[in-house]
Amino acid sequence: MMPAWPVLALGLLLGWLVLVPLALLTVAAFKPTGLLHDPGFTLNNVAEIYGSGDFWHLVRATLVFGVGSSVFALLTGAALAWLVERTDLPLRNATRTLVILQMAMPPFLLAVGWIMMLSPRTGVVNHALVAMFGLEAPPFDIYTLSGMIFVEGLSLVPSAFLILAPAMRNMDPSLEEAAAMSGASNTQIAAKVTARLLAPALIGTGLYLFMVCLVVFDIPGTIGMPSRIFVISSHIYALANDNPRGLPEYGQIGAIAFFFVVMLVCTAFAYQHFMRSGSRFVTVTGKNFRPRRIPLGRWRPAVFIAVLAYFALTIVMPLAIIVWTSFMPWLQPPSLDALSTATWKNHADVFANPTIATAAAHSLIIALGASSAVALISVLCSYTIVRTRLPGRRLIDLLTFMPLAIPGILLATALIYVYLTFKFVPVYGTIGIIAIAYLTTYLSFGTRSANGVMVQVHAEIEEAARTSGASQAQTLRRVMLPIIWPSIGAIWFWVFAHCLRELTQALMLQGVDNATLPTVLYGYWSTGQPTKAAALGVWMMAIMLCVVIIWRLIERRSASRMGGE
Amino acid sequence: MRAKSASALMAALAFATFARADELSDLAAKATTQQPVLWYESSQPEQIALVTKAFNAKYPAIRIQYVRIPGGNTIAARIIQETQANARTASLMTSGSTQLAPLLERKLVLSRDWQALRVAKDMPQTPFAIPVATSMFVGLYNSRKIPADKAPATWDDFISKRFEGKLGTWVRPPGFVDLVALHGEDKTRDLLKRLVTLKPLLYAAPELIAQQIAAGEIDAGIGFFHSSQATIDSGAPVAVKFLDPTPINTIWGVVIEKGSNPEGAQVLAAWLVSPEGARIYEDATKRGNPWLPGTETAKRVGSNRISQMPLMDMANTARISDDFSKILGDVRAVR
Numbered sequence: 001m002m003p004a005w006p007v008l009a010l011g012l013l014l015g016w017l018v019l020v021p022l023a024l025l026t027v028a029a030f031k032p033t034g035l036l037h038d039p040g041f042t043l044n045n046v047a048e049i050y051g052s053g054d055f056w057h058l059v060r061a062t063l064v065f066g067v068g069s070s071v072f073a074l075l076t077g078a079a080l081a082w083l084v085e086r087t088d089l090p091l092r093n094a095t096r097t098l099v100i101l102q103m104a105m106p107p108f109l110l111a112v113g114w115i116m117m118l119s120p121r122t123g124v125v126n127h128a129l130v131a132m133f134g135l136e137a138p139p140f141d142i143y144t145l146s147g148m149i150f151v152e153g154l155s156l157v158p159s160a161f162l163i164l165a166p167a168m169r170n171m172d173p174s175l176e177e178a179a180a181m182s183g184a185s186n187t188q189i190a191a192k193v194t195a196r197l198l199a200p201a202l203i204g205t206g207l208y209l210f211m212v213c214l215v216v217f218d219i220p221g222t223i224g225m226p227s228r229i230f231v232i233s234s235h236i237y238a239l240a241n242d243n244p245r246g247l248p249e250y251g252q253i254g255a256i257a258f259f260f261v262v263m264l265v266c267t268a269f270a271y272q273h274f275m276r277s278g279s280r281f282v283t284v285t286g287k288n289f290r291p292r293r294i295p296l297g298r299w300r301p302a303v304f305i306a307v308l309a310y311f312a313l314t315i316v317m318p319l320a321i322i323v324w325t326s327f328m329p330w331l332q333p334p335s336l337d338a339l340s341t342a343t344w345k346n347h348a349d350v351f352a353n354p355t356i357a358t359a360a361a362h363s364l365i366i367a368l369g370a371s372s373a374v375a376l377i378s379v380l381c382s383y384t385i386v387r388t389r390l391p392g393r394r395l396i397d398l399l400t401f402m403p404l405a406i407p408g409i410l411l412a413t414a415l416i417y418v419y420l421t422f423k424f425v426p427v428y429g430t431i432g433i434i435a436i437a438y439l440t441t442y443l444s445f446g447t448r449s450a451n452g453v454m455v456q457v458h459a460e461i462e463e464a465a466r467t468s469g470a471s472q473a474q475t476l477r478r479v480m481l482p483i484i485w486p487s488i489g490a491i492w493f494w495v496f497a498h499c500l501r502e503l504t505q506a507l508m509l510q511g512v513d514n515a516t517l518p519t520v521l522y523g524y525w526s527t528g529q530p531t532k533a534a535a536l537g538v539w540m541m542a543i544m545l546c547v548v549i550i551w552r553l554i555e556r557r558s559a560s561r562m563g564g565e
Numbered sequence: 566m567r568a569k570s571a572s573a574l575m576a577a578l579a580f581a582t583f584a585r586a587d588e589l590s591d592l593a594a595k596a597t598t599q600q601p602v603l604w605y606e607s608s609q610p611e612q613i614a615l616v617t618k619a620f621n622a623k624y625p626a627i628r629i630q631y632v633r634i635p636g637g638n639t640i641a642a643r644i645i646q647e648t649q650a651n652a653r654t655a656s657l658m659t660s661g662s663t664q665l666a667p668l669l670e671r672k673l674v675l676s677r678d679w680q681a682l683r684v685a686k687d688m689p690q691t692p693f694a695i696p697v698a699t700s701m702f703v704g705l706y707n708s709r710k711i712p713a714d715k716a717p718a719t720w721d722d723f724i725s726k727r728f729e730g731k732l733g734t735w736v737r738p739p740g741f742v743d744l745v746a747l748h749g750e751d752k753t754r755d756l757l758k759r760l761v762t763l764k765p766l767l768y769a770a771p772e773l774i775a776q777q778i779a780a781g782e783i784d785a786g787i788g789f790f791h792s793s794q795a796t797i798d799s800g801a802p803v804a805v806k807f808l809d810p811t812p813i814n815t816i817w818g819v820v821i822e823k824g825s826n827p828e829g830a831q832v833l834a835a836w837l838v839s840p841e842g843a844r845i846y847e848d849a850t851k852r853g854n855p856w857l858p859g860t861e862t863a864k865r866v867g868s869n870r871i872s873q874m875p876l877m878d879m880a881n882t883a884r885i886s887d888d889f890s891k892i893l894g895d896v897r898a899v900r
Binding site: 035036037038115116119121122143221225226227228237238240241242243244245246247248250329330331332333341353354355416417420421423428429507508510511512515522523525526527528529530531 | 603608609610611612614630631632633634635636638639641642643645646647649650652663664665666667731733736737738766767768769770772773775776777779780781782783792793794795796799800801883886887889890894
């Protein structure tokens with residue numbers, strides 16, 4: 001029998017990380033100015049938001065954006081994960097590395113890259129298509145809701161891939177083999193066996209991506225705001241930064257948080273419903289197995305070309321645009337004329353900036369600390385949620401899901417209050433508060449990913465360990481951890497990459513000496529030096545490439561020790 | 566209400582404050598014994614590092630710590646939050662008048678006789694704010710796409726059908742609000758409504774306007790002089806046109822009473838409006854002080870009429886700002 005204190009400890013930690021900021025936001029919603037210590041209470045903020053037709057128009061646009069982006073990311077990520085983990089696609093390791101490498105690009109630079117390709121006025125792709133096919137008008141306009149969905153969907157593909165790939169890798173092939181023996185085609189096996197076995201992971205990932213799309217700001221802010229296409233997250237940004245009366249509308253922002261909480265509770269309910277039936281989807285049993293690879297047959301070359309085309313479109317072209325921009329004296333689309341102005345100056349200036357070294361050190365410390373903490377806490381939470389019958393485990397699950405309902409701007413605002421009020425945790429204005437913000441924000445990803453994998457592991461494996469005299473802790477450490485290790489690595493890496501590029505919260509929590517690489521990058525961008533921002537972006541991607549390579553080497557060594565591929 | 570209480574404060578101070586010749590030295594001496602001056606502004610840290618380096622050459626014992634608040638529109642909120650929590654907060658804020666109003670409302674601003682700190686008499690100062698610099702609202706256009714003889718030169722030239730779908734401006738309206746002072750409210754509102762029908766791109770940061778003109782994304786724009794300089798300095802084909810009247814948005818230096826080292830903040834604020842400090846601040850941030858003869862900004866303004874809402878007319882400024890923000894918000898409806 002497992003003692004209850006781990007649940008209590010986890011509950012207290014999650015309560016501190018999640019409930020305290022949410023409680024302060026709730027109070028702010030009922031304050032006339034939204035400032036917690038200002039006098040009086042009011043319902044005006046809530047009435048103003050929910051009584052306004054504009055808000056419901058925003059909700060509609062946000063839902064279209066959220067559903068469109070998450071479905072696009074889920075389908076693309078799942079297809080790539082399936083091709084890499086379950087088929088004989090050529091160059092699978094390189095494909096995996098390239099998908100993950102996409103995460104290195106800060107989303108707002110990705111958006112800038114796509115603007116330079118698909119803008120109706122200056123877009124390189126539009127110009128090329130008009131010239132090639134003699135079109136009367138450019139075929140694409142990035143400044144639309146569809147444009148935003150496309151870029152946001154692309155930016156979330158690596159997340160979908162990283163959640164789904166371990167789940168696909170851990171699948172017991174016996175059911176698929178049985179289907180094949182019974183005469184089912186590869187398509188039938190994929191639709192009727194593989195997809196159903198993966199249902200919890202697919203649904204969990206889809207719901208997670210949907211919630212992320214509801215709160216994400218970078219791409220709606222960069223592509224949508226100039227043409228006044230707003231979703232709720234960009235509206236929150238405008239309320240925080242563009243209020244003509246000088247104070248952010250924290251009250252209205254707090255009121256909007258209720259909408260996210262309701263959305264989250266509905267999503268969490270749906271998610272828990274699917275997870276409860278998780279035992280139907282157990283795929284890692286006590287039997288030894290080697291995942292079966294499905295031969296692509298005559299489709300192999302065509303699928304490989306399609307994957308190459310995908311990477312050309314999603315990595316090579318945006319990356320090339322960013323690299324191009326980093327060598328330009330000012331922002332200009334590729335042309336022979338522009339090439340003659342190319343210069344190394346931006347890169348030299350970035351390295352000459354005295355704040356770069358400190359910002360890089362801060363970014364790495366924050367990323368290492370937050371990603372390790374998320375990985376550790378996620379494993380403990382998921383183990384408690386999925387593998388035990390301890391009371392309170394569903395509350396733990398809900399608490400880990402809740403940060404998804406808090407947009408970055410809201411969380412940063414709340415954390416300012418939390419650590420100004422509770423000064424016994426002296427992190428206000430330091431890198432510590434940024435690390436806590438990231439730990440809170442990315443905990444949802446960590447637990448969703450870990451839950452998806454834990455639910456696949458059959459109880460008989462643990463039972464065997466317990467029968468052999470292992471304690472619960474020993475079973476977790478010696479049996480479960482080795483099985484789920486690739487997933488933990490994926491969680492750690494995903495959080496590390498996101499911490500390294502996260503901007504919104506780092507900006508809001510900026511103090512005397514806690515600058516990070518993205519805040520320096522944004523500094524360049526927001527002071528009219530986009531080419532230097534691109535140069536720094538290129539070097540950030542280089543750092544990420546090194547991390548990806550190291551991670552892949554560790555993963556391969558670990559896999560070969562386990563006898564896998 | 567706000568304006569009334571501020572006027573009363575000014576009147577009271579006129580009687581209550583008596584200057585002492587060596588007050589600046591006294592403050593400087595006292596400032597050295599305290600913790601660093603905490604300074605909140607929206608400029609890049611590298612730019613302010615140049616300013617603080619020059620300040621410390623004159624006052625080596627007064628330490629300064631700088632925090633950049635991007636966009637500048639949350640500085641007041643941050644100071645209020647920190648003050649209400651009894652946490653360490655800025656002693657010097659340099660920002661626009663919209664950030665000053667909520668601080669005045671909560672009586673967080675230190676009032677004093679600035680002339681006692683050798684601030685020039687003819688500067689438009691109040692007991693609680695001195696003008697450190699100005700952001701000048703100008704016309705910008707792509708000089709490669711638009712030859713000099715066809716370049717727009719007036720407000721009507723910029724806001725004309727010629728630039729439909731090819732014009733950009735800042736998502737916030739302070740430039741247009743300040744234009745009201747000389748152009749009149751109705752005329753400026755009509756101008757803004759005409760701008761909205763041209764389906765402009767509205768950028769979250771004014772710096773993006775010059776960048777997007779350089780990239781060819783838009784042909785022309787209305788933005789700030791200082792925020793276009795980095796793009797122009799890089800050799801981009803962006804030209805500036807000072808329009809008549811030229812709206813300016815003053816960056817006020819404000820000392821927070823409960824801030825960290827308010828004595829040092831007063832010394833720093835007074836230095837920033839001295840000929841030496843103003844020149845260095847202008848070199849670093851491209852925002853200069855038009856009231857100090859010899860600054861580049863004073864030369865640039867030249868014979869142009871400058872238009873700015875009076876600092877003490879905060880309530881009216883806020884009302885117009887609200888109204889103009891809503892008009893700009895209508896861009897969504899027409900695009």
